[in-house]
Amino acid sequence: MSPQKSNLKFAVLATDVALFSLQEGKLKVLLIKAKSKKFLGMPTLPGGLVGPKEKIEKAAERFIKRYTDPKGVYFEQLYTFGDPQRDPGGRVVSVAYLGLVPSAKIADISAESSWVSARMVPSLAYDHNAIVEAALERLRGKLSYTNIIQALFPEEFSLTELQEGYENILGRKLDKRNFRKRILSLGIVKKTEKQRKGEPNRPARIFRFVDNKIKVIEVL
Amino acid sequence: MSPQKSNLKFAVLATDVALFSLQEGKLKVLLIKAKSKKFLGMPTLPGGLVGPKEKIEKAAERFIKRYTDPKGVYFEQLYTFGDPQRDPGGRVVSVAYLGLVPSAKIADISAESSWVSARMVPSLAYDHNAIVEAALERLRGKLSYTNIIQALFPEEFSLTELQEGYENILGRKLDKRNFRKRILSLGIVKKTEKQRKGEPNRPARIFRFVDNKIKVIEVL
DNA sequence: ACAAAAGTGTTAGTGGTACACCCATGC
DNA sequence: GCATGGGTGTACCACTAACACTTTTGT
Numbered sequence: 001m002s003p004q005k006s007n008l009k010f011a012v013l014a015t016d017v018a019l020f021s022l023q024e025g026k027l028k029v030l031l032i033k034a035k036s037k038k039f040l041g042m043p044t045l046p047g048g049l050v051g052p053k054e055k056i057e058k059a060a061e062r063f064i065k066r067y068t069d070p071k072g073v074y075f076e077q078l079y080t081f082g083d084p085q086r087d088p089g090g091r092v093v094s095v096a097y098l099g100l101v102p103s104a105k106i107a108d109i110s111a112e113s114s115w116v117s118a119r120m121v122p123s124l125a126y127d128h129n130a131i132v133e134a135a136l137e138r139l140r141g142k143l144s145y146t147n148i149i150q151a152l153f154p155e156e157f158s159l160t161e162l163q164e165g166y167e168n169i170l171g172r173k174l175d176k177r178n179f180r181k182r183i184l185s186l187g188i189v190k191k192t193e194k195q196r197k198g199e200p201n202r203p204a205r206i207f208r209f210v211d212n213k214i215k216v217i218e219v220l
Numbered sequence: 221m222s223p224q225k226s227n228l229k230f231a232v233l234a235t236d237v238a239l240f241s242l243q244e245g246k247l248k249v250l251l252i253k254a255k256s257k258k259f260l261g262m263p264t265l266p267g268g269l270v271g272p273k274e275k276i277e278k279a280a281e282r283f284i285k286r287y288t289d290p291k292g293v294y295f296e297q298l299y300t301f302g303d304p305q306r307d308p309g310g311r312v313v314s315v316a317y318l319g320l321v322p323s324a325k326i327a328d329i330s331a332e333s334s335w336v337s338a339r340m341v342p343s344l345a346y347d348h349n350a351i352v353e354a355a356l357e358r359l360r361g362k363l364s365y366t367n368i369i370q371a372l373f374p375e376e377f378s379l380t381e382l383q384e385g386y387e388n389i390l391g392r393k394l395d396k397r398n399f400r401k402r403i404l405s406l407g408i409v410k411k412t413e414k415q416r417k418g419e420p421n422r423p424a425r426i427f428r429f430v431d432n433k434i435k436v437i438e439v440l
Numbered sequence: 441a442c443a444a445a446a447g448t449g450t451t452a453g454t455g456g457t458a459c460a461c462c463c464a465t466g467c
Numbered sequence: 468g469c470a471t472g473g474g475t476g477t478a479c480c481a482c483t484a485a486c487a488c489t490t491t492t493g494t
Contacts, residue, residue: 013231013313050231052311056302080300080315082276091272093233095300177475178457201471202464397448398484421445422491
């Protein structure tokens with residue numbers, strides 16, 4: 001509804017980002033150190049206040065650009081956390097985003113940031129543990145009916161690496177033959193002529209995604 | 221993140237509700253008349269500003285209580301619309317909710333409100349058409365893997381009525397025998413000893429939902 | 441007796457799941 | 468030649484989808 005000049009009600013508008021990447025096949029989430037008085041030094045998600053004329057998603061990008069180039073990041077609005085008590089410093093409404101980035105695009109890791117296993121997230125400032133949980137749930141759900149996993153992968157990969165990605169995010173093993181049959185029949189990957197080399201075993205064939213960096217709806 | 225006293229950035233916080241009900245088997249959405257200058261008299265979703273210490277969902281309930289008792293309504297946060305340009309009167313961030321209510325619980329319809337077919341929504345004020353679209357998409361999606369349809373039904377109903385509800389929301393016909401087999405095998409409904417009476421045809425058996433007003437995850 | 445909606449089973453096809461061995465390479 | 472991970476096919480089972488007639492009531 002429209003603001004009525006006589007009765008304006010304000011809130012502080014913020015955004016927080018649960019940014020994930022797959023590193024050596026493990027799902028990681030980016031944590032930084034809180035700077036506010038109440039939570040000083042505690043791990044938190046990157047985030048902060050949205051400018052008066054700034055799109056919320058742009059602000060989300062701004063808060064992670066120290067850690068990775070936002071251009072390479074897939075963003076999706078997750079949920080809005082607006083409980084009047086969630087920030088002890090006053091009412092802050094935070095629009096949380098899910099972000100996914102291929103590990104190759106991660107910038108140098110500063111001393112204030114760290115990537116921790118999504119399975120072992122420590123206690124975070126504010127309600128950020130709830131944000132991480134919601135993000136994981138969303139990611140796991142979408143894995144099954146979209147090609148969202150592309151946002152976590154480099155351009156070239158082997159089917160075993162892809163399977164490990166699925167397994168690590170879903171938290172369960174998948175059957176190798178059935179997985180390959182399924183992925184190939186969906187037609188979302190195409191094989192290249194390249195092979196992995198230099199490993200003491202049969203070289204893996206390299207694949208690429210077909211509809212490059214587009215996120216469509218499929219079934220797994 | 222925490223507000224920093226030296227650099228506060230405010231937004232007007234609002235909420236809008238896409239409230240649906242099934243009336244004679246048809247999915248309807250509640251529209252009211254806009255009161256703001258720019259959109260005076262245009263149809264809009266019910267909504268308005270959130271109080272400084274009010275939970276957003278409570279505000280959403282407050283804005284529909286003229287039309288139905290919020291206790292009987294299923295609420296679910298939908299999406300946050302925060303484009304700096306979305307309200308011509310200034311920056312308003314709206315947290316949109318999906319609401320579902322059984323038609324029996326709808327209060328008297330005032331002159332300023334109307335229930336219109338979800339398939340033929342007129343042009344609405346602000347970006348409210350986008351909110352209705354998002355709500356329909358969410359509702360249709362959840363129909364397939366939750367028992368969310370319960371939120372639109374009275375306690376007692378026939379299987380044909382239930383099927384008509386699914387059909388009208390999904391926008392396609394379902395096979396009667398397969399539908400009944402599926403619903404019964406899911407175990408989400410139980411039959412009662414009652415029957416519909418007074419119609420010039422074979423009376424329908426009356427059913428009830430099993431796990432009353434709880435929303436679990438299933439498959440359709 | 442007729443109109444109108446309720447109720448009921450079978451079959452064919454598709455997709456999911458379980459499962460074990462050979463292959464290509466580096467050392 | 469051995470250790471390591473890569474790569475491949477088949478058989479069974481469960482679920483889906485298509486489909487038409489009989490039943491019960493009111494008039």
